[in-house]
Amino acid sequence: MDRVDYLIKTLNQWAYEYYVLDNPSVPDREYDKLYDELKRLEEETGEVRFDSPTRRVGGEPMKGFERHTHIARLYSLDKSVSYDELDAFFTRVGKAVENPEYTVEYKFDGLTMCLTYENGRFVRATTRGNGVVGEDVTAQCLTIKSFPLTIDYKGVAEIQGEAVIRLSVLEKYNQTAKEQLKNARNTVAGAIRNLDPKITAERKCEILFYNVNFLSDGFLETQEEHFGFLKKNGFKVYPFLRVCKSVEEVRSAIEEIELERKNIDVLTDGAVIKLNDCTAREALGYTDKFPRFAIAYKFEAEERETVVNEIKWQVGRTGKLTPLALVEPVDLGGATVRKATLNNFGDLTKKDVKVGSRVLIRRSNEVIPEILGAVAHAEGSVPVSKPEKCPFCDSKVVENGANLFCPNRFCRPRIIGKVEHFAQKDAMDIEGLSEMTAGQMYDNLDLRNCSRLYALNSEDLEKLDGFKDKKIKNLLTAIEKSKSVSLDRFIFALGIDGVGKVAAKDLAKYFKSLENIAKADREELLSLENIGEVTAEAIVNWFKDEDNAKEVKNLLNSGITPKVKENKSVSGVFSGEFVVLTGTLSTLKRSEAQKLIEERGGECQSSVTAKTTLVIAGESAGSKLDKAKKLNVKIIGEEEFKNML
Numbered sequence: 001m002d003r004v005d006y007l008i009k010t011l012n013q014w015a016y017e018y019y020v021l022d023n024p025s026v027p028d029r030e031y032d033k034l035y036d037e038l039k040r041l042e043e044e045t046g047e048v049r050f051d052s053p054t055r056r057v058g059g060e061p062m063k064g065f066e067r068h069t070h071i072a073r074l075y076s077l078d079k080s081v082s083y084d085e086l087d088a089f090f091t092r093v094g095k096a097v098e099n100p101e102y103t104v105e106y107k108f109d110g111l112t113m114c115l116t117y118e119n120g121r122f123v124r125a126t127t128r129g130n131g132v133v134g135e136d137v138t139a140q141c142l143t144i145k146s147f148p149l150t151i152d153y154k155g156v157a158e159i160q161g162e163a164v165i166r167l168s169v170l171e172k173y174n175q176t177a178k179e180q181l182k183n184a185r186n187t188v189a190g191a192i193r194n195l196d197p198k199i200t201a202e203r204k205c206e207i208l209f210y211n212v213n214f215l216s217d218g219f220l221e222t223q224e225e226h227f228g229f230l231k232k233n234g235f236k237v238y239p240f241l242r243v244c245k246s247v248e249e250v251r252s253a254i255e256e257i258e259l260e261r262k263n264i265d266v267l268t269d270g271a272v273i274k275l276n277d278c279t280a281r282e283a284l285g286y287t288d289k290f291p292r293f294a295i296a297y298k299f300e301a302e303e304r305e306t307v308v309n310e311i312k313w314q315v316g317r318t319g320k321l322t323p324l325a326l327v328e329p330v331d332l333g334g335a336t337v338r339k340a341t342l343n344n345f346g347d348l349t350k351k352d353v354k355v356g357s358r359v360l361i362r363r364s365n366e367v368i369p370e371i372l373g374a375v376a377h378a379e380g381s382v383p384v385s386k387p388e389k390c391p392f393c394d395s396k397v398v399e400n401g402a403n404l405f406c407p408n409r410f411c412r413p414r415i416i417g418k419v420e421h422f423a424q425k426d427a428m429d430i431e432g433l434s435e436m437t438a439g440q441m442y443d444n445l446d447l448r449n450c451s452r453l454y455a456l457n458s459e460d461l462e463k464l465d466g467f468k469d470k471k472i473k474n475l476l477t478a479i480e481k482s483k484s485v486s487l488d489r490f491i492f493a494l495g496i497d498g499v500g501k502v503a504a505k506d507l508a509k510y511f512k513s514l515e516n517i518a519k520a521d522r523e524e525l526l527s528l529e530n531i532g533e534v535t536a537e538a539i540v541n542w543f544k545d546e547d548n549a550k551e552v553k554n555l556l557n558s559g560i561t562p563k564v565k566e567n568k569s570v571s572g573v574f575s576g577e578f579v580v581l582t583g584t585l586s587t588l589k590r591s592e593a594q595k596l597i598e599e600r601g602g603e604c605q606s607s608v609t610a611k612t613t614l615v616i617a618g619e620s621a622g623s624k625l626d627k628a629k630k631l632n633v634k635i636i637g638e639e640e641f642k643n644m645l
Helices: 003-020 028-045 083-096 167-176 184-192 197-203 223-232 247-263 278-284 345-350 412-423 435-445 450-455 469-481 487-493 501-511 514-519 522-526 533-544 546-557 590-599 623-630 638-644
Strands: 067-069 102-108 111-118 121-127 133-135 156-164 206-215 242-244 268-275 294-298 303-315 321-332 335-341 354-364 368-383 398-400 403-405 578-582 603-605 614-617 634-637
Touching (some): 003 028, 083 278, 083 294, 102 247, 111 206, 242 247, 321 354, 412 435, 450 546, 487 501, 487 514, 578 590, 578 623, 590 603, 634 638
């Protein structure tokens, strides 16, 4: 072994002991001595090995983040805030899995990261993004020392973890920092997503790993094996994993976490409960957003008292007026809170909030500041008057129940809100079109609707502050690129009240075109799984509106071509059938069964509707089976389904 080999091997081992095991074996000065020697030798030879610790320094600032598609989707977790909600999860799992075994671990409040390895080498780090596409932050991640550059596993692997900053590290940073960073979660997110890796290095983040998201070769059978794989390959894991054979043991583990969480050096807001058996996980599958085999239990948020100094009114894209309370600064969950929202004027009145009142404030889900109500009124506290006019355009306010609305479609914050929503990643994905830019366009380019974006040119954008050749080109390119969009994202971009990403996907999948949605009546809309009465009514009214219809026409005429995923096969044994799978199939995963149906001409639905022609019922089939019986839909079992193939 030559000297360089020895130095790299020794330094990496010491770093592993220090950053991963939290058990340093040598003083810092001894590490620094060997590190300086290695750096000198590398400078002399001009060669830096892949696994050299000298690679873990902040490089030059980057111009921007590249996007990267994850090999396997990174799902978020469904959340529960009570044992009743948690029991509902246990009931669902218990119907599908006999004698389920669970694991319980800490839920850390940071930034989700995904690290990719190929042939045993670290090649990429990305943020979670929308779960399918994230941002490449490899240069930033290289400054973090709690993960290995090489691993024993030689296939392709995706490893999932949470980037965090220790509370003690944050406190130490603030002792000398010009600008105080009080919120640990925002600090780590800002560090990872900073274009200058040197700033990332200064924040001294680390990553706690908890999941093997993808392996090209091999299968991990339990969550325990996931943890074993991570530890064996040198990834830092938090040393808490409880394997529970009963619901009572799960509750005991949660109580243990809740008791100890204030004593640990990392921000945590709950516990994560997972089905231990990975084969059983595949049988349970996923919803559009969450795995069905795991759930987060969120602890009750911290509460503090503070004083309301002022009430300001905000106007959103729908015209709704929302009261914003400016309060005396108060530390809550590691963040300094200076403002909090109330839902509407009715909420403000119900909670008896006045200017000068002492109120109880909470961070809902430890993120959004929320006023719970007034605790006491100081002498001279002033009741909040109901606004009669919009604070931005002076239009007479319209009252609808407890809510107040600005009726002016062209009110500045309404237009800015609509454009910002239209341009966001999960909608039209127009990179570079921020709230500030939308405001400039409103003021200087007479932008009053989203369709006007597609008529903009270089001469228009030159009128905006900060827009030079490159920025202009990038924005025009992003606008042009957005014309090729999936139907569900286009529906979401329209900003129909109550139509989120999930509902938009359901609408696209069921109706296949915007024209069909516009023609749909309330009853047909209600047959969809994620469409309730209020949303169905909102959709019908939105498409009846002449201005909305005109805007849609203008958008389509501008060149936008919403695309719908078509079935690959149009003929086969299931041709013309609208099929719902329910319950657990003993020999096939649900995704496999769906693929077989679609390859043979069928169309799979997420729920039983008037359109459904066939239901395939496995074990523990529930409400979907009951509904199919009521509608007299043909029902077959797994064996009959397999005979049809």
